[in-house]
Amino acid sequence: MEFITQHxxxxxxxxxxxxxxxxxxxxxxxxxxxxxxVVAHIQSRWGPYYVGAHGLLQPLADGIKFxxxxxxxxxxxxxxxxxxxxxxxxxLAMTTLALIPFGPLTGPHATVFGQPILVIANSNVGLLFxxxxxxxxxxxxxxxxxxxxxxxxLLGGLRSSAQMISYEVSLTLSIVGVLLLAGSFSFNxxxxxxxxxxxxxxxxxxxxxxxxxxxxxxxxxxxxPFDLPxxxxxxxxxxxxEYSSFxxxxxxxxxxxxxxxxxxxxxxxxxxxxxSPFPESxxxxxxxxxxxxxxxxxxxxYDTAMHMRGLARVQLAVVTTLALIAGLICLSHSALPIVQGxxxxxxxxxxxxxxxxxxxxxxxxxxxxxxxxFGWKLLLPVSLANxxxxxxxxxxxxxx
Amino acid sequence: xxxxxxLFFTCSAIAVxxxxxxxxxxxxxHSALALILVMxxxxxxxxxxxxEFIAAVQIIVYAGAVMVLFVFVIMLLNAGVEQxxxxxxxxxxxxxxxxxFLLLEVGHWMWRSAIGSTIANGPGxxxxxxxxxxxxxxxxxxxxxxxxxxxxxxxxxxxxxxLVLAKRGE
Numbered sequence: 001m002e003f004i005t006q007h008x009x010x011x012x013x014x015x016x017x018x019x020x021x022x023x024x025x026x027x028x029x030x031x032x033x034x035x036x037x038v039v040a041h042i043q044s045r046w047g048p049y050y051v052g053a054h055g056l057l058q059p060l061a062d063g064i065k066f067x068x069x070x071x072x073x074x075x076x077x078x079x080x081x082x083x084x085x086x087x088x089x090x091x092l093a094m095t096t097l098a099l100i101p102f103g104p105l106t107g108p109h110a111t112v113f114g115q116p117i118l119v120i121a122n123s124n125v126g127l128l129f130x131x132x133x134x135x136x137x138x139x140x141x142x143x144x145x146x147x148x149x150x151x152x153x154l155l156g157g158l159r160s161s162a163q164m165i166s167y168e169v170s171l172t173l174s175i176v177g178v179l180l181l182a183g184s185f186s187f188n189x190x191x192x193x194x195x196x197x198x199x200x201x202x203x204x205x206x207x208x209x210x211x212x213x214x215x216x217x218x219x220x221x222x223x224x225p226f227d228l229p230x231x232x233x234x235x236x237x238x239x240x241x242e243y244s245s246f247x248x249x250x251x252x253x254x255x256x257x258x259x260x261x262x263x264x265x266x267x268x269x270x271x272x273x274x275x276s277p278f279p280e281s282x283x284x285x286x287x288x289x290x291x292x293x294x295x296x297x298x299x300x301x302y303d304t305a306m307h308m309r310g311l312a313r314v315q316l317a318v319v320t321t322l323a324l325i326a327g328l329i330c331l332s333h334s335a336l337p338i339v340q341g342x343x344x345x346x347x348x349x350x351x352x353x354x355x356x357x358x359x360x361x362x363x364x365x366x367x368x369x370x371x372x373x374f375g376w377k378l379l380l381p382v383s384l385a386n387x388x389x390x391x392x393x394x395x396x397x398x399x400x
Numbered sequence: 401x402x403x404x405x406x407l408f409f410t411c412s413a414i415a416v417x418x419x420x421x422x423x424x425x426x427x428x429x430h431s432a433l434a435l436i437l438v439m440x441x442x443x444x445x446x447x448x449x450x451x452e453f454i455a456a457v458q459i460i461v462y463a464g465a466v467m468v469l470f471v472f473v474i475m476l477l478n479a480g481v482e483q484x485x486x487x488x489x490x491x492x493x494x495x496x497x498x499x500x501f502l503l504l505e506v507g508h509w510m511w512r513s514a515i516g517s518t519i520a521n522g523p524g525x526x527x528x529x530x531x532x533x534x535x536x537x538x539x540x541x542x543x544x545x546x547x548x549x550x551x552x553x554x555x556x557x558x559x560x561x562x563l564v565l566a567k568r569g570e
Contacts, residue, residue, distance in 0.1 A: 081429065125533060128456035132443075135464025139436070139471070146429055146475050154475065161472045165465075185453075185533060 008113035016120045017098070024097060028256045029059035035357045042361035053304075053312035056319070063249075071245035074148060081147035086243065086250035089140025093257035096133045099126045100264045101187050103274045103341025110338070118274075118341060125185040130265065131172060134220070138164040140254060141222070141239050148242035156238025159228050159368065166375040167219040167226075173383040174212035177390040178202045178269045191273035198277040203270040206390070210270045212383040214355075217262040219375065221255060223356065225363040228371060263352035264345075271348050274341035286336050289343035293327030404448050411448075415441040426481050428474045432467060439463045453533045 033048065033055065040047030048055025073082060103118035104110055110117060123129055138161055145157015179185065181202055182193040194200050203210050219226035228238075235241070240251045267273060278285050300320040308316050330339045366374065418437035425431045439462040446455035540548050 078427070078429075081433070084433075123452060125452045125456050128453065128460070132456045132459035132464065135460050135468075136436070136440075138464075138468055142468070142471055142475065143429070143433075146471075154478075158472070158475055161468060161475070165468060165472070168464075 005113065008115055012112055012115040012117075013120060016117070020097060020120060021094070024094060024257065024260075027260070028253050029063060031256045031259070031353065032062065032252075033059050034353065035360070038354065038357040039361045042358070053308055053316040053319070056315065066246050066249040069245040071247065072242075074150065074242050076149040077242065078147040078149065081143050082242075083247075085140050085144035085147060086247045086254075088143065089137065089254040090250045090257070092133055092137045092140065093254040093261065096130050096261045097257070097264070099123065099130050099187065100261070100268070101191070101274065102345050103338070105188055108337045109334075119187075122188065123186065126187045127175075127179070127185050127190070130261075134258075134261070135168065137254075137258070140251075144243065144251070145239040148239075150242055152235045152237070152241045153239050156235050156241070159235075160222060160239060163219060163222070163226065163228060163371065163375075166372060167216045167379070170212055170375065170379040170383045171216035171220055173380070173387055174209045174216060175269055176387050177206045177209040180387075180390050180394055181205065187268050187273070191268060191275060194272040194275060197275075197279045198272075201270060201272045201277075206270060206386070208382065208386040209390075210266075212379055212386065213269070214266065215379060216375075216383075217266065218356070218359065219371075221258040221262055223255070223259070224360040225365050226371060227365060228368055259353060259356055260349065263349045263356070266352055267345060267348040272344075274345040276340065276344050286340065287331060289339045290327045290329075290331030292343075293323050293330055295327075297321075297323035297327055407444065408448055411441040411444045415445070426484075428479045428482065429471065432470050432474060435470075436463050436467050439467065453536055 036058075037047040037055070048058040051057045051061045073079065098120040101116075101119040101122070105116040105119060105122060116122060121129075141160045141164075142157045145153045145155075145160070148154070178190065182190040184190055184193065190202075194202055222228075240248055243251060276285055297320050300316055300323055304313055304316040304320055329335055330343075415438050418434045418441065421434035422431050422438065425434060440459060443455045443458040443463075446458055
C-alpha cells in the first residue's frame, strides 16, 4: 500500500495501460466482426453466422487460426527489417491511444491517488504527440514493402509512402482551424472549448475542415477507396504479400487500431469528445447509458428465446445476462457520473467506425493518378482555404 | 537515481549507438533507420528538458517527414549495398587523433560551461525552465518574425532552385 501511494504515477499508469491493452485487443477483434457483418448486410448477405450465435465467436476462431498457421519468411528478405516492420506498425498504432481522454479528467470518481483514470498520458501538446506518432507509422508499411525483397510488396510500399506523405499534409492542415477555435494543443482544452451541447461543437464552423479531415484520414489509414497500397487486382496484397501467420495479423490489427485512433480524433476535434450532445439541464440523459444497455439486453433475450437453438442459445443467454448486469450497474446511483463520459465518447467513435465501414461498402477504389491529383489539387487547396478563412474570421471577430 | 536520470543516459547511449550504426551499416535503408533512431532519442532528450513542443516537432519534421522522404527515395532508386574503397591513409593517421582531440575539447568546454554543471547536477534540474507553446510562438512570430520569415523564403527559393535544376535536363 505504501509503495502504491509513493509511486502513484507508475502504478496507476501501469494498471491503466494493461486495462486499455486488454480492451483494445478485444475491440480490434470485434471490429473485424462488426465490419464483416455491416458489409455483409450492405451486400444482402448474412456474414459470419456459424461460429457462435450471430458469428460472435468468429474473431476468436480467426485469432487461433492466425496463431497456428505456418510462418514463412522469404529467403531473400532482409530478416531484421522484415521482423521489425509489423512490430513497428502495430506498436505505433496502439501507442497513440495512450493520449486519448475517454472521459473528464476531474470531477467525482475521475481520479485515483490524484491520477486521472480515463486517460493514460495527459499532455499539453497531446495533439502534436499524436501526429508525431502517426507520422512515423508509415515506416511499418514502407519497410515491410522494402524488406520482403519482392516486386509487389515493393510497389505497394512505394505507393503507400507516397500516399501517406501526400495526405498527411492535408490531414494536418484540416485540423488547424479547430486549433485556432480552441486555442489549445491539449485534447482536454479542445474538448472543454466545445462545452454546452451539440450547437457548440466545432463541426459546424469547421464543416469544410471536417470533410477534408475525414477524407485525408481514410487515405492515411489505407482504407477503401484509398487502399491502393494493397489493391488486390494489381498488387496481389501489396506491402504485406510476403507476410503470413501472426505477422500478417499484426498488420491487420494495426490497420484497425489506426481506424479507431482516427475515429477518436474526429470525435475529440469536431464532435465534443466525451461531452453529451444535450444541454446539462436535461437530467434524464444521465440514465441513457444504463437504459441503452438494458434495451440491448432485452433485445438479446428476445432473440435468444425466439431464434436461437442449442449451443448458440446458451452463448446468447450469456451475452444477455452480461448486458443486463452492465446496464443495471450503469443505472446505480454511484456509477452514474463515471459512465457518462466514456458512454458518449464510445457512442460517437462507434458511429464513426460505422461510417468507415459504410464507405468501404459503397465506394469503388480510386485510380492511382486520380488519388494523387485529388490529394494535391483539391484536398490541399481546400484545407488551406479553410485555414485562411477561419483565421480571418477569428481575427475580425476578435477585433470587432 | 531518479527516472529522468536513467532515461537521460539510456537515450544518450541509444543516440550515440544509432549514430555509430548509421556510419557502419552498409545497406542504405539500415543507415536511414539508424538515423531515425538518433532523431527519436534526441526527441526524448528534448522532452526531458521540458520542451514538449520541440520534442513533438522534432519527431514530426525529422523522423516523420524528412526521413520518410529519404526512405522513399532509397526504395525508389532501389539502391543496393554501398561500395567501399580502401580507407585513405590520411584518415587513419591524421583523422583518428584529430577526431579524439576534438571530442575531448568539446567535452572539456561543455563541462566548464554553465550547461555542463547543470547537466552534472542531473538533467531534472533543467526541466524546471519549461517553455510553453504560447511563449515559443510569441518568440517566433513576434520577436523574431523577420528572421523566421526570411528563413522560410530561403527554403522556398531552394525548392524552386531544385525544380529548375531538375527540369533543365528535359
